[in-house]
Amino acid sequence: MARSVTTNRKHANTVLAWGVGLLIFFPILWTILTSFKTEAQAIASPPVFLNFDWTLENYAIVQERSDYMRFLWNSVIIAGGSTLLGVIIAVPAAWSMAFVPSKRTKDILLWMLSTKMLPAVGVLYPIYLIFIRLGLLDSRVGLVIVIMLINLPIIVWMLYTYFREIPGEILEAARMDGATLREEILYVLTPMAIPGIASTILLNIILAWNEAFWTLNLTAARAAPLTAFIASYSSPEGLFYAKLSAASTMAIAPILILGWFSQKQLVRGLTFGAVK
Amino acid sequence: MGRITLDNVTKSFGPVQVIPPLNLTIEDGEFTVFVGPSGCGKSTLLRLIAGLEDVSSGEIRIDRQDATHVPPAKRGLAMVFQSYALYPHMSVRRNIAFPLRMAKMDQAEIDRRVNSAAEVLNLGDYLDRRPGQLSGGQRQRVAIGRAIVREPAAFLFDEPLSNLDAALRVGMRLEISELHERLRTTMIYVTHDQVEAMTMADKIVVLRAGVIEQVGSPLELYRTPRNLFVAGFIGSPRMNLIEGPEAERRGAHTIGIRPEHIEVTEGPGAWSGTVGVAEHLGSDTFFHVHETGLAETITVRAGGEVGFDHGDRIHLTPREDLIHRFGADGLRFE
Amino acid sequence: MATQHSRSAARFMMAPAVILLLGWMLVPLTMTLWFSFKKYLPLRGGDLGWVGFDNYVRFVSSSSFWPAVQATLVIVLGVLVVTVCLGVLLAILLDQPMWGQGVVRILVIAPFFVMPTVSALVWKNMFMDPVNGLFAHLWKAFGAEPISWLSEASLFSIILIVSWQWLPFATLILLTAIQSLDSEQLEAAEMDGAPVLKRFWYIILPHLSRAITVVVLIQTIFLLSIFAEIFVTTQGSFGTRTLTYLIYQRVLESQNVGLGSAGGVYAIILANIVAIFLMRIVGRNLDA
Ligand SMILES: Nc1ncnc2c1ncn2[C@@H]1O[C@H](COP(=O)(O)OP(=O)(O)OP(=O)(O)O)[C@@H](O)[C@H]1O
Ligand SMILES: [Mg+2]
Numbered sequence: 001m002a003r004s005v006t007t008n009r010k011h012a013n014t015v016l017a018w019g020v021g022l023l024i025f026f027p028i029l030w031t032i033l034t035s036f037k038t039e040a041q042a043i044a045s046p047p048v049f050l051n052f053d054w055t056l057e058n059y060a061i062v063q064e065r066s067d068y069m070r071f072l073w074n075s076v077i078i079a080g081g082s083t084l085l086g087v088i089i090a091v092p093a094a095w096s097m098a099f100v101p102s103k104r105t106k107d108i109l110l111w112m113l114s115t116k117m118l119p120a121v122g123v124l125y126p127i128y129l130i131f132i133r134l135g136l137l138d139s140r141v142g143l144v145i146v147i148m149l150i151n152l153p154i155i156v157w158m159l160y161t162y163f164r165e166i167p168g169e170i171l172e173a174a175r176m177d178g179a180t181l182r183e184e185i186l187y188v189l190t191p192m193a194i195p196g197i198a199s200t201i202l203l204n205i206i207l208a209w210n211e212a213f214w215t216l217n218l219t220a221a222r223a224a225p226l227t228a229f230i231a232s233y234s235s236p237e238g239l240f241y242a243k244l245s246a247a248s249t250m251a252i253a254p255i256l257i258l259g260w261f262s263q264k265q266l267v268r269g270l271t272f273g274a275v276k
Numbered sequence: 277m278g279r280i281t282l283d284n285v286t287k288s289f290g291p292v293q294v295i296p297p298l299n300l301t302i303e304d305g306e307f308t309v310f311v312g313p314s315g316c317g318k319s320t321l322l323r324l325i326a327g328l329e330d331v332s333s334g335e336i337r338i339d340r341q342d343a344t345h346v347p348p349a350k351r352g353l354a355m356v357f358q359s360y361a362l363y364p365h366m367s368v369r370r371n372i373a374f375p376l377r378m379a380k381m382d383q384a385e386i387d388r389r390v391n392s393a394a395e396v397l398n399l400g401d402y403l404d405r406r407p408g409q410l411s412g413g414q415r416q417r418v419a420i421g422r423a424i425v426r427e428p429a430a431f432l433f434d435e436p437l438s439n440l441d442a443a444l445r446v447g448m449r450l451e452i453s454e455l456h457e458r459l460r461t462t463m464i465y466v467t468h469d470q471v472e473a474m475t476m477a478d479k480i481v482v483l484r485a486g487v488i489e490q491v492g493s494p495l496e497l498y499r500t501p502r503n504l505f506v507a508g509f510i511g512s513p514r515m516n517l518i519e520g521p522e523a524e525r526r527g528a529h530t531i532g533i534r535p536e537h538i539e540v541t542e543g544p545g546a547w548s549g550t551v552g553v554a555e556h557l558g559s560d561t562f563f564h565v566h567e568t569g570l571a572e573t574i575t576v577r578a579g580g581e582v583g584f585d586h587g588d589r590i591h592l593t594p595r596e597d598l599i600h601r602f603g604a605d606g607l608r609f610e
Numbered sequence: 611m612a613t614q615h616s617r618s619a620a621r622f623m624m625a626p627a628v629i630l631l632l633g634w635m636l637v638p639l640t641m642t643l644w645f646s647f648k649k650y651l652p653l654r655g656g657d658l659g660w661v662g663f664d665n666y667v668r669f670v671s672s673s674s675f676w677p678a679v680q681a682t683l684v685i686v687l688g689v690l691v692v693t694v695c696l697g698v699l700l701a702i703l704l705d706q707p708m709w710g711q712g713v714v715r716i717l718v719i720a721p722f723f724v725m726p727t728v729s730a731l732v733w734k735n736m737f738m739d740p741v742n743g744l745f746a747h748l749w750k751a752f753g754a755e756p757i758s759w760l761s762e763a764s765l766f767s768i769i770l771i772v773s774w775q776w777l778p779f780a781t782l783i784l785l786t787a788i789q790s791l792d793s794e795q796l797e798a799a800e801m802d803g804a805p806v807l808k809r810f811w812y813i814i815l816p817h818l819s820r821a822i823t824v825v826v827l828i829q830t831i832f833l834l835s836i837f838a839e840i841f842v843t844t845q846g847s848f849g850t851r852t853l854t855y856l857i858y859q860r861v862l863e864s865q866n867v868g869l870g871s872a873g874g875v876y877a878i879i880l881a882n883i884v885a886i887f888l889m890r891i892v893g894r895n896l897d898a
Contacts, residue, residue, distance in 0.1 A: 021718050025717040027721070027733065028720055028721065028724065031732050045747060047747050092624070092626070093624045093626070096619075102620075109896065110892065117831050117881050121854045122877045124862065124870075125641075126642055126645075127638055169358075172348075173355065173361035175349060178379055183378060209725065210725040210726060216727075227726070230725065244732075252724050256724070263719060328613065347613075
């Protein structure tokens with residue numbers, strides 16, 4: 001009796017949760033489906049759900065007309081480059097904070113996190129001006145630097161929390177064994193922290209990939225990543241639903257896949273440890 | 277070669293002075309044990325010698341060379357940590373080889389040394405495992421292996437056995453002692469287990485609050501403790517300390533008598549009391565005796581065949597020649 | 611584990627990160643402050659000298675200021691209410707035993723990984739378009755007149771889009787918090803005969819209060835500066851001009867840098883007020 005009540009409840013939960021889940025996921029599903037329709041089918045009335053002639057032509061056209069690969073490449077460079085640069089700068093900093101803590105460590109960490117909260121629009125013009133002066137406007141280098149800087153606090157923070165879980169005695173053992181600081185970090189700390197470093201990289205690639213304030217405001221044609229490329233559909237071209245969908249699908253697919261691996265890190269990285 | 281000298285060494289953490297000025301010499305080849313209650317600064321002292329902490333003042337010399345500001349890697353010492361501190365991502369072989377790789381030794385020599393260390397420590401079958409796949413005792417042997425391949429001037433052990441269960445601890449204790457017999461290298465060993473101290477040490481250093489209370493061989497400390505603290509700390513069960521008329525009668529402020537130096541009889545004796553708890557260990561019996569008028573409890577160690585029980589009225593007779601006398605300042609005098 | 615040597619190594623290794631972030635913070639901030647006291651029109655004469663607090667006064671007394679404050683508040687509060695309420699419900703639902711929990715979780719979280727420009731455009735065109743959008747079809751199917759969402763119900767539409775993006779974040783964090791709730795406590799309450807609502811009110815909600823606070827604070831900081839969603843949908847028209855968007859327009863569109871910078875300083879102050887509360891919580895957790 002009690003058993004059937006709980007199974008019934010499980011059935012009900014399952015139906016409800018799947019219903020809600022699919023509802024939330026529906027816009028993404030719809031976009032993916034539409035990307036395989038012809039333009040006519042995409043705006044058919046009433047809308048067609050699955051019973052249409054599947055086609056790949058939208059993907060071909062998007063690539064052909066707008067040189068999609070270039071935007072994709074820009075996104076890869078900017079997201080990957082900013083994350084790697086950030087990690088290279090953050091690993092030593094996180095090492096210091098985790099293993100040689102001082103009275104000021106906590107303050108420095110909090111201060112770093114607080115720079116993340118600086119509203120971008122408040123410093124838009126200065127950055128814009130600096131970029132013009134340095135010839136960085138619409139350059140990938142410029143964006144790599146800016147995106148690295150806005151994510152650096154999160155990278156330092158995440159690495160710090162992962163490093164703190166590593167017992168300091170192991171690093172001391174390495175020091176006794178004759179490892180220099182560089183060897184200690186390279187041969188002992190980094191391999192031990194690989195899962196943490198990988199998670200950090202994953203989450204920050206996602207954040208950088210989706211960043212849409214600086215990428216929109218600091219790029220034009222040359223260095224524009226996918227965020228800016230998609231934004232260009234906001235004008236009349238957006239009426240071509242199938243092509244918009246194809247472009248969108250290509251822009252979100254890689255990160256959607258990465259994102260599914262990073263659920264846990266999301267909580268750790270974005271709440272700064274305030275929720276455990 | 278490993279003669280280690282501490283000359284007026286002090287250590288403060290912020291405003292707290294954990295080690296007041298301290299002088300100590302550890303002779304080459306000696307097995308020295310630091311004992312003392314928790315928090316007395318044993319680990320700190322060891323880490324100062326290792327170079328993992330800076331001294332606040334004073335000088336550390338290793339083989340007559342000033343090593344005060346030499347980084348840990350250059351001091352030629354090896355350390356075995358309480359948590360073993362093995363590199364979890366490396367196989368046992370690579371763990372043991374790590375210090376040699378850091379020293380840029382050539383591969384053939386590394387292999388030779390790793391294999392011979394593995395043989396000494398019975399690790400041959402485990403060389404390709406990760407530390408996570410080993411038992412506590414095996415991990416401890418890997419940690420020791422990693423220390424011996426470097427052929428260091430001295431070994432530093434920080435409570436290496438405290439994570440092991442009792443039986444294993446006895447075994448490892450013997451292994452470390454044997455290792456010392458074979459290598460004849462200086463070893464400094466931190467523990468708060470006075471049985472380890474007594475059985476392993478050539479020389480025991482008793483610490484309290486960063487101050488050396490006494491330095492000496494195990495038997496010296498047992499026979500002639502310098503003061504009340506050492507008397508109470510060395511020996512198990514603890515020495516009975518008695519104040520009052522009984523002490524005054526012997527011209528002392530406090531007298532001390534070890535449980536094994538009191539004779540228990542049914543018939544007449546110097547003192548009398550009631551058995552509280554009787555602990556029968558088989559070989560020995562410990563009596564905790566109350567209502568003696570001397571101290572709260574007097575502990576007595578008798579043979580296993582002595583069969584008093586709770587509530588029995590008994591008589592106690594100390595061996596007069598083995599009574600320790602202490603002055604009001606806590607120091608022992610003859 | 612601290613010798614003089616390792617401490618100085620630590621300082622040295624922390625230096626790049628600290629110096630970069632210090633520069634990233636101080637240089638633009640100083641420039642914004644500097645510009646905010648100037649009449650500075652790059653396209654119409656450039657630097658026209660110091661004007662004191664003129665820009666600050668003009669920014670708040672301009673006719674677009676209060677509507678912008680209102681739009682910002684409506685959007686931020688609207689999204690917070692929607693995401694927190696739905697997030698709590700969803701987290702509780704996802705915490706129940708069911709088949710295919712992992713897959714449902716993935717479905718729910720997915721929107722967070724969609725780049726803002728994509729989600730805004732997809733919603734704008736494929737759902738909210740008055741002619742070809744799915745909503746229009748749905749409305750027609752029920753015989754209703756399709757709504758031109760982004761002009762007639764502009765704020766609601768923006769709230770919908772942004773909530774969709776942030777609901778996964780709220781859900782995920784609240785789910786993490788719920789999972790740390792001792793299930794025995796709930797079972798005990800159930801044994802005591804506490805009805806579902808009472809259990810929710812007296813046990814689950816108090817347990818979640820801290821997580822909710824964190825969600826609110828973090829989302830507020832990000833929501834105060836949403837940009838792409840408005841940039842590709844309404845461009846700030848139909849009453850959707852938030853403070854962020856207003857400042858952006860002042861600075862880059864009308865190139866009134868002095869005025870925009872004064873607005874920027876306001877935005878920074880506002881964000882810092884929220885950040886202080888957040889940092890308090892983070893700081894307390896760092897000690898533990
Ligand atoms: N890094 C540090 N900062 C501040 N105080 C410290 C630090 N390390 C140790 N201490 C203090 O120094 C004193 C001695 O510590 P130490 O670890 O040397 O004790 P111990 O004798 O090894 O104790 P145990 O037997 O518990 O290991 C303690 O009071 C401890 O609180
Ligand atoms: Mg210790």
